[in-house]
Amino acid sequence: MKFTTQNPTKSLHLVSLGCTKNLVDSEIMLGKLKEYKITDDATSADVLIVNTCGFIDSAKEESINTILDLHEQRKEESVLVVAGCLTQRYQEELQKEIPEVDIFTGVGDYDKIDELVNEKRSAFTNEVFLASDINERVITGSSYHAYIKLSEGCNQSCSFCAIPSFKGKLHSRTLESLVKEVKSLVSKGYTDFSFVSQDSSSFLRDLGHKDGLEQLITEVDKIKGILTARILYLYPSTTTLALIDKIADSKIFQNYFDMPLQHITPSMLKIMKRGKGVEKLIELMDHMKSKPNAFVRTTFIAGHPGETQEDHEALCKYIEEYKFDRANVFSYSTEEGTAAANSDSLIEQEIIDERADEIGEIIAQTTQESLEKEVGKTFEVYIDGESEEHEYLLSARKIMWAPDIDGEIYINDNELYDENNPQQLEFGKIYTVKITELVGDKLLATVIK
Structure with a gap:
């Protein structure tokens, strides 16, 4: 960018x-x-x-x-x-x-x-930088949306991930500093926020609070001027049913559940050191899906050392049956310094890529099904500006969706338009639209309110 x-x-x-x-x-x-x-x-x-x-x-x-x-x-x-x-x-x-x-x-x-x-000098401070007070940021790419970083580092020990080795252990910002930053951005006209970190559901655990994200939701809900928010990167072992309920009960936070699963079989979750039993994991995923208008996003790793063909087939079956709204798959990549790098059960690259392609095809199908369900529906969107496709098409995003990753809606008609009293649609504002059709992977919509 x-x-x-x-x-x-x-x-x-x-x-x-x-x-x-x-x-x-x-x-x-x-x-x-x-x-x-x-x-x-x-x-x-x-x-x-x-x-x-x-x-x-x-x-x-x-x-x-x-x-x-x-x-x-x-x-x-x-x-x-x-x-x-x-x-x-x-x-x-x-x-x-x-x-x-x-x-x-x-x-x-x-x-x-x-x-x-x-x-003109180099420097490497031993600690990661963590915004504690309001740092003057130049927000890029949007006049109304901002990312808020909750923490740095990670306390998890996933077999495939090297991030803790150079980012260190979890180091949460204080709740007060986050609230202060959000209020400052609201005062500058920002209305939509995405809260991010390596492991968002562990927020404040290093400071002795197991319900840090729930506390954050309570405080953010009180801030006047915020219209919408979502949380990215929940971790299976630190996400609870109570947290899912808290998100669903919020007036501001969308029922947007982004939890990288990586795999679903007991043997692979153990090998990957993902720290959650399959039954508990499925219970969490089903609880997310049960919420009104829930939107569930995840990621998977194909071909991690120790993955059998049976593991792969079980993962494919689960993805097909759960029908994630959005998902990504990565071919396993060996990272020095990780537990997986020392495994004697490495899989040939050709097989890894074949498995990733197969999962990718299933994801493409479930994403398409998720988009098809939107046709004929009426919901709220943010209008971002002119689309890159055509000057007469406006680019919009469902208020539920995260920017850049969940898709784009083209607005090709405006029922509010009146020749005697023309109303210009404002970028960065929320409008109600009706979805008229799906063309490829793009939804077309008419503004109705």
């Missing part, structure tokens, strides 16, 4: 890779470098920043390629900065292998980026 805005003399080009948690950190860096004019043109920028992702091989490759591409494009005397997860994870190797980079920093110095740029 690339960013543009206005301002003074020196210019800045920033590329944020990876997840929305990275995006929040990128927005904090933009806030600390407000004196720079932000540009899409890498060739003219005085400062270029890549906020990297170091999660899996494909993400690492994208990060390295982006760094090298920007170095090729940049002008003389410019400063190339590389920050984020990849540099945190491979500090010494990257500094040795990519001498073209002027400043290296990890995940602990986002709030000091202005000092590092001014002094």
Whole structure:
């Protein structure tokens, strides 16, 4: 994702890779470098920043390629900065292998980026950066929606994941700092929020509270001006039936349940160290689905070491039967430093990819079925702006859905329009629409209220 805005003399080009948690950190860096004019043109920028992702091989490759591409494009005397997860994870190797980079920093110095740029020095703080007070962020990509980061790090020990090795243990923000930040953004006109972290359902557990997310929902529900919110990345062993009920009872939080399952058979959940029995897991998933207008999203890993053909078939069957609204599948990728990397039950890449493709086909079908159910329905959407498809089509998102990942609705008709009293539809506002048809994977809608 690339960013543009206005301002003074020196210019800045920033590329944020990876997840929305990275995006929040990128927005904090933009806030600390407000004196720079932000540009899409890498060739003219005085400062270029890549906020990297170091999660899996494909993400690492994208990060390295982006760094090298920007170095090729940049002008003389410019400063190339590389920050984020990849540099945190491979500090010494990257500094040795990519001498073209002027400043290296990890995940602990986002709030000091202005000092590092001014002094042209690298720094790696031992602790991850965690917003405790309101940090001036430059919210990107939306005039009404913002991501709020709940915590950093993770206390889980999933066999396939290296994140705790370079992000550390769970480190929650205080509830007070979150409420303060949300209120500040509401005062600037933001009405829709997505709360994110590595393991959102563990929020405040490191500070002695097992019901941290429930406390958050209670406090956010009290803030005037918020219209909608959702929580991303629930973890099976720290999500309770009470939390699901709390979300469903909220007037602001949508019945949006995003829980990466990764697998469903007892043997694989044990191998993956996912810490939840199958019966309890299925009970949670069914409880989510029982809520009015529930929307359930998940992710799976295909071909994890130790996965048998029977495990794979059982997973396919569960996905077909549960009918997730949205899901993603990843081919297993060996990450050094993880328990799975030392397994003697690695699976051939060809088989991994075949299994991922098979799961992908099932997901495509269940997603299509979820979209087909919307045809003929009436519900509320946010209108984001003109679509990239055609200037006469507006791009909208169901208020339930998370931005960018759950789909796009095209508005091709407006029943509010009156030639004698033309009403312009406002971007960033909520309208009631009726879904008229599904074309490919895009819903078409008419504004009715």
